[in-house]
Amino acid sequence: MREARGSRSRRDVRHPVWTWVSTWVPTLLVLALLVAAVGAYRFEWGQRYLPGLAADPATEPEQVLPPAGLELPDWTPASADADPVDTLAAIDPEAVAAALAPDLADPDLGRHVVAAVTSLTPGPAGWSTEEQRYLPASTTKLLTVGAALAVIGADHRFTTRVVRGDRPRDVVLVGGGDPLLASQPLSLTEAATTYPARADVTTLALEAAEALGGKAPVRVRFDDSLFTGPTDNPAWRRDYVPDDIVSPITALMVDSGVEPDGQSRSDDPSLAAARAFAEGLRAAGLQVTGQPRRVVIPPGAEELAAVESAPLSQIGERIIDVSDNEGAEVVAHHVGIAMLETGSFEAGATGVLEALAWRGIESRGDEVYDGSGLSRRNRVSTATVLQLLQHAASPEGEDLRSLVTGLPVAGFTGSLTYRFAEGPAVARGLVRAKTGTLTGVNALAGIAVGRDGTPMAFVLAADRTRPENRYDAQEALDRAAAALAACRCGA
Known part of the structure; x- marks a missing residue:
């Protein structure tokens, strides 16, 4: 040694x-x-693999410092004779084509590039590539939220209830399909910065315990029968649910089906919600016996307590801002109930297209199989998306306005917080767009305001990119959208 x-x-x-x-x-x-x-890749990895590094989705939109070197003028009140933005302004198709051509020709975008740009209001001619159908990925969420706002209503709230069961000691947690239902209440600090507000089953348990009174043991049951059919969409890749890419979809989910460890997802979100509710009852001083069991409660059961979600308009904003897959699927199920009286994946997808058609948005030839855009079978026309954006921005589309206000802002909020590092810096704040990303697919759909003040609705997509070019393709589309913001494209 x-x-x-x-x-x-x-x-x-x-x-x-x-x-x-x-x-x-x-x-x-x-x-x-x-x-x-x-x-x-902080945003892409953060929410799934590195939650400590991700922007907290509960507090989006977060404060983002202005780009380095940007000097802001002193604040002055707006003059009384300031000219408003001309939302009726037509665009110059040749100017649009010239602005987009360099970036749309980027070889990283692959063999199938789709683009369309038009004015923010119907009527004036726009510009588009010859091919207009594309695999929409998460831009599908625009259709889902738009349809839900149209047929359910911007002010609608989803209710989670507790009722008496068939047996004297049974209390039943009844799922109402609240997309943002939480397991625990927020702290005062969290509540002050979280948008929208969240209902939670712990607060619901406290209210139920007060209504029950006494110390008699109770048994927890749960009813998630509002939604029917499979909880895993047959149109998704087979590994999405098993590999925790997305949660099974039920009418009774807390924390989007994510387990308390923040990493894995529950195999049975309804059961996980009932367990969280049971813990809330115990914390309120009640003795809870046995394990929660699934039941179906007949109409007319005595209600003990209830909590309501935020309005659908606010829920829709969040779904679009952070691209919430579970939230979008739950909302699509509600569209299925409203249109076809069935809360399922199939009814939701069919109901979305029927709701848009009912609202006057042409969707003939579109194929939609889910609410989130995870399905690779989806095919949508750029014209459908542009019509929806135009309608949501019009005076007649006031009830759909949160479709526009929820769009992430380039370089500042939601799924665009860490994007638009390249291209004209003027794009930051002047491009608002829903992102769409799958393997081999990148898309942007939203609104840009040109250098001359011309507002434009646009769709940019490449759905046959090489996996190794994913981020280069994403940056090419960002540069193209930035080119619209830098363009004097008014007619």
């Missing part, structure tokens, strides 16, 4: 620099690469 230590000591003395280099440089390089990777 002494000789071995002595030999090692002599090697250290003879090669101190080489030892330091061989030991620490690889480690430092790995750390540097990790830091670079986290910085580059």
